[in-house]
Each structure stands twice: as C-alpha cells, then as structure tokens.
Amino acid sequence: MKLFTYWRSQAAYRVRIALRLKGLAIEKVSLDLLKGDQFAADYQKLNPEGVVPTLIDGEARPLVQSLAILEYLDEKYPQPPLLPSELHARAHARAIAQMVAMDAHPFIVPRVRKYLEDELHVGEAARAEWVRHWLDAGSDALDQVLARDPRTGKFSVGDQVTVADICLAAHLTSAKLFGGREPSEYPTAGRIYANCMAIDAFAAEHPLRQPDAPAA
Template identity: 50%
Template sequence: MKLYGYFRSSAAYRVRIALNLKGLAPEHAFVHLRKGEQQAAAYAALNPQKFVPALETDDGALLTQSLAIVEYLDEVHPHPALLPADPADRARVRAIALAVACDIHPLNNLRVLKHLGKALGLDEEARNAWYRHWIAEGFDALEAMLANDPRTGRFCHGDQPTLADVFLVPQVSNAERFDCDLTPYPTVVRIAAAARALPAFADAAPERQPDAE
C-alpha cells in the first residue's frame, strides 16, 4: 500500500491511526499542501478532488476520502474491529465520526481558511475567530453526544477504540493548534487523552511524521 498524505492534514491523520491500529505499514508519499503540491497534474490525475489522503491498495486500486478509506481497511483487515457488531451501536459510532468529518472539518480546512483570507479579505485574527466558532459549535454537540450516553466508556464507544476515536483525536489536535478553549468539553478531552496514550494514535501524530516541519 501507498498512502499519500500531509503531516498536518487531519484527514490523513485519521488514516494513519487506522493503519496503525490494524498493524499496517504502507509506503508514504508526502504531498505538501501549503506549497500547493496537491494541485500538480500528476497528483490531480490520482485524485481529481486534489485532497489528501489517497490510498493506493496492494492490488492497485486508488481510494480517496478518509471515511471510505478507514471503512475499507476495517473490512479488509477486520481485526481489531473499528465498528461494533450491533447495528444501533454501529450507527452511533458512525454518527460521531460524521459529526467531525461532515460538520466540523469541512468548515475549517486549509482551502476554506485560504479563501476567507484571499477572496474575502479576512485577516488572521478573523480567520481564527471563524475557526474557533465552528469548533465550539461542533464540540458542544460532541460533548453532549458522549457525556450523556451510557455507551461511552474509556473511549467514544466502550473501552476499545472505534472509528469515532479515529476521527475525534485529529480534530482535537487541530483545535489545540488553533488555541481553542477545550475546558467546556471534559469528556472529549478525556477520551482524546486516553486514545493518545495508545501507540497507534501517538505514532500517527503530526509531529511524529517524517514530513513534519
């Protein structure tokens, strides 16, 4: 396998965590987002969306979108499972992951922040305020989803990491990088700390990647 990623991309971070949990060690190809390497014709031919991550499988298939990649890995390498067996529990875990992937991250990714500056003329302070607003909106919901459900354990769902934790931890990391106030979210912070204590999560952290700056 070959993973195309960028050390600070939270979507690529998710896939690194999942690969580590599955005990898989792909070849890494680094696509520098801030230098615009994702816009190059060679990469656009691989992934027309010009996003990372992209995963080239052992049989040559090219997969995109972190959620699709992580679920593929879970289906092809089912142990340890990242989704519970019960359908309702699976739906809950997916809902937590999707709250990050669909409702928080798209509003705050690099291309949006660049557009706010270049096209709309917002300065860094205004862009950071935008970022923190949407983190607060999303984390308010996540905290309620996690704190008020008895199925929450050491991790988002029970006492073993799931798809939900794979998505939660990179978003917490991003929130910390932008100096968001996380004190209103003790359950989110506790779960993230428990996950980061595991080697699979720790080794996937942005600062531990060879392309980290």
C-alpha cells in the same frame, strides 16, 4: 500500500491511526498543501479533488475520503475491528465520526481558508478566529453527545476503539494545533482523548511526529 498525506491534515491523521492500529506497513508520501502540491498534475490523476488522504493498496484504483478509507480498511483487514458488533452501536459510532468529518472539519480545510483570504479578503486574525470557532463548536457538540449517552465508556462507544475515537482524537488534536480550547476542558471528550493518546497508534501518528512537520 502507499498513503499520500500532510502532517497537519486531520483527515490524513485519521487514516494513519487506522493503518497503525491494524499493523499495516505503508509508504508515506508527504504533500505540502500550503504550497499547492495537491494540485500537481500527477496527483490530480490520483485525486482530482486535490485533497488528502489518498491511499493506494496494490494495483487497485486510488482510495479517497478518510471515512470511506476507514471502512475499506476495516472490511479488508478486519482485525482489530473499527466498528462495534451491535447494529445500533455501529450507527452511533458512525454518527460521532460524521459529526467531525462532515460537520466540523469542512469549515477549516485549506481551500476554505484560502477562499476566505483570496476571494473574501478576510484578514489573518479573523481567519484564525473562524477556524477556532468551528473547531470549538464541534468539540462542544461531541462532549455533550458523549456525556449524555449511556454507551459511552472508556472510549466513545464502550471500551473498544472505534472510528468514533479516531475522528474525535484527530479533531481535538486539530483544535490544539489551531489554538482552540484544550481537550482537558471537555470532561467526557477530553477523558476519551487522553485514553486514545495513551495508545501507540494515536501517539505515533500525531501530526507533530510526522516527518514533514515543521521543526519545533
């Protein structure tokens, strides 16, 4: 199994967490998104959108989009499960995951930041504020949803890790990396984040622990 990744990619971090939770051995191939490695012809054949992650599992066609990959992994390698067993709880876990992956994250990806710089001529300070704004807005929404829902437990949906926690942890980690508010500033989301980061799969796959992360 081969994963094309980038150290700071929030989407790739989600998949790395899931792979480690399930105990799956992988070969990591690091792409430098800031240098444009994702636009190389060989990679474009795997992922024409030019983003990460891309997962190769055996001889099957490449898998793209982090949430789709998480569901694929959960169906093919069902232990430990990444979704609750109860129908409404599964929908709730997916909703939290989608708040991150579909609402907050798309605003901060490299191609958006590059468009702001190259086409709209937005300066560096304003681009940084743009990123922090959308990350913090997403964190606020997550904290409010989790605080109000009686299903919230040790983790986002009860006391077992789900896709919701994978997405929450990746989101709050990105916020820290980009200078947003600290997870501890969010009473409920921050508590869940701390519980996640106490698990090896979350800590070991942290962006700053990746081989392509910049030296401290």
